[in-house]
Amino acid sequence: MSFNHMEVKTITKDFPNIKFNMDTCLGALDCGKCLQACAPHVLRCYTPIPEGKTTVSKEWIPVATFPSLCTGCLKCVEVCPKKEGKAITVDFVPTRLPKKIFRRK
Amino acid sequence: MCEWCTEHGKGKKWYLATENYVRKFDDMEDWLKEWNSNYRQVQAKLWGPVSAEMDLLKNRLSPRLEKLADNDWEEGFSRYHSGQTVTLAEAKEMCDVADENGGFVKLACTCRKYKRGGKYVGPENTFCMGISAYTSMYHEHPERIWKEHKIETVSAEQAKEHLEKLSDEGLCHNASYVGSPAYMSKLCSCEYPVCVWLQWRLDWGITGILKKGHYVAELDMDTCTGCGKCVEACHFKAINMAPTYGKAILKQQECFGCAQCMRVCPVEAIKMLEREKIPALKEEW
Numbered sequence: 001m002s003f004n005h006m007e008v009k010t011i012t013k014d015f016p017n018i019k020f021n022m023d024t025c026l027g028a029l030d031c032g033k034c035l036q037a038c039a040p041h042v043l044r045c046y047t048p049i050p051e052g053k054t055t056v057s058k059e060w061i062p063v064a065t066f067p068s069l070c071t072g073c074l075k076c077v078e079v080c081p082k083k084e085g086k087a088i089t090v091d092f093v094p095t096r097l098p099k100k101i102f103r104r105k
Numbered sequence: 106m107c108e109w110c111t112e113h114g115k116g117k118k119w120y121l122a123t124e125n126y127v128r129k130f131d132d133m134e135d136w137l138k139e140w141n142s143n144y145r146q147v148q149a150k151l152w153g154p155v156s157a158e159m160d161l162l163k164n165r166l167s168p169r170l171e172k173l174a175d176n177d178w179e180e181g182f183s184r185y186h187s188g189q190t191v192t193l194a195e196a197k198e199m200c201d202v203a204d205e206n207g208g209f210v211k212l213a214c215t216c217r218k219y220k221r222g223g224k225y226v227g228p229e230n231t232f233c234m235g236i237s238a239y240t241s242m243y244h245e246h247p248e249r250i251w252k253e254h255k256i257e258t259v260s261a262e263q264a265k266e267h268l269e270k271l272s273d274e275g276l277c278h279n280a281s282y283v284g285s286p287a288y289m290s291k292l293c294s295c296e297y298p299v300c301v302w303l304q305w306r307l308d309w310g311i312t313g314i315l316k317k318g319h320y321v322a323e324l325d326m327d328t329c330t331g332c333g334k335c336v337e338a339c340h341f342k343a344i345n346m347a348p349t350y351g352k353a354i355l356k357q358q359e360c361f362g363c364a365q366c367m368r369v370c371p372v373e374a375i376k377m378l379e380r381e382k383i384p385a386l387k388e389e390w
Contacts (some may be wrong), residue, residue, distance in 0.1 A: 044220050
C-alpha cells in the first residue's frame with residue numbers, strides 16, 4: 001500500500017480530558033447520575049480487578065470510554081450531587097492530533 | 106456462510122443448529138472458573154481506562170498501532186462473547202429451536218445497566234433473553250446475576266410475542282454466544298448509542314464484537330416516498346435522506362441486515378436479499 005497520495009498533517013484540537021475523583025464519588029451503581037445525563041453515552045461503569053487478585057472487586061467505577069464523542073455540554077458536571085468538590089471534571093486540553101489529508105496527483 | 110456457520114453450523118446457520126443449543130454442562134464448574142479468570146480479566150482490562158486510551162489511539166490514526174490494538178480486542182471478544190445480527194423472522198425460528206432445547210429466560214439488560222441509558226433503564230424492564238441449555242446456569246448459579254435482576258421463565262409463544270413487541274418499538278435483534286464460539290446463549294434486543302456492541306463496532310470498527318447478519322436490505326427508489334421512517338429505524342447509519350431526491354438512500358456496504366427498515370416501511374419499498382448472492386458483500390461480515 002502506498003501513501004503517496006496521502007499527507008498526514010498535525011492539527012491542534014481541544015480534546016476532552018474527563019477525570020473522576022473516586023474519593024468523593026458516591027459510586028456508579030448507587031448514584032450514576034452522570035451516566036444518565038450523558039446523551040452520546042461517553043461514560044460507562046465497570047468493576048476493576050485489584051492488583052494482585054484474580055477476582056473482580058465489588059465497587060462500580062465510572063469511566064469515560066468515548067472521549068472523542070464528547071460534545072462538551074458539561075451536563076455530567078451539572079448533575080453531580082456533590083455541591084463542592086465535584087467528583088467529575090471535564091477539561092478541554094489542546095491536544096495534538098494527526099489528520100489525514102488526501103490530495104489528487 | 107460466515108465462519109461460525111461453516112465451523113459449527115452443520116449445514117445450517119449457527120444460530121439455528123440444534124447442537125449449539127444443547128451444551129453439556131457436566132463441566133460447568135470448570136467452565137465458570139475459566140470464564141471468571143479469563144473473560145472477566147479481559148473485560149476489566151478492556152472496559153476500564155484502557156478503552157479511553159483506545160479511543161485516543163483511534164483518533165491518532167496510526168495504522169500500525171491500530172492494527173495491534175484491534176487484534177487484542179478481536180481475540181478477546183470473539184473467543185468469549187460475541188454475536189451476529191438476526192432478523193425478526195430468524196429470531197422467531199430460533200425460538201422454535203430453543204423451545205425443545207432448554208427454553209427461555211427473560212433478563213434485565215446488562216448494557217443498559219452499564220450505560221444507564223436508552224428507553225428502558227431499570228431492572229423491571231426484562232427483555233434481553235437467555236435461551237438454550239445455558240438458562241440452567243441462571244437457576245443453578247444465582248450469584249452470577251445481579252440482585253435487581255428478575256428472572257422470568259417464559260414459553261415459546263410468549264417469547265415470540267415479546268420479540269415482536271420489541272421490534273415494534275424499534276429495537277434490533279442480535280444472537281450471541283457466551284463462553285466458547287457458537288454456543289447459543291442469548292438473544293439481545295439492541296439500540297445504537299446504548300448497546301455496547303453496536304457502539305464499538307460502529308464507532309471503532311472492531312469486527313470481533315458483532316458480525317453482520319445473513320441478509321442485506323435493498324431499497325427501490327421508484328416506490329420510496331421519502332417519509333424518512335427507515336432513517337429513524339436504522340441503528341447502523343446505513344440509510345440517509347438524499348435532499349436533492351427527497352428520498353432515502355441505502356448504503357448496502359454498511360447494512361447489518363436487521364430488517365427493521367423493511368418492517369417500518371409503509372409502501373414496501375425495502376426488501377431483504379441474501380448476503381451470499383451479492384458478490385461484493387459475500388465476504389463482508
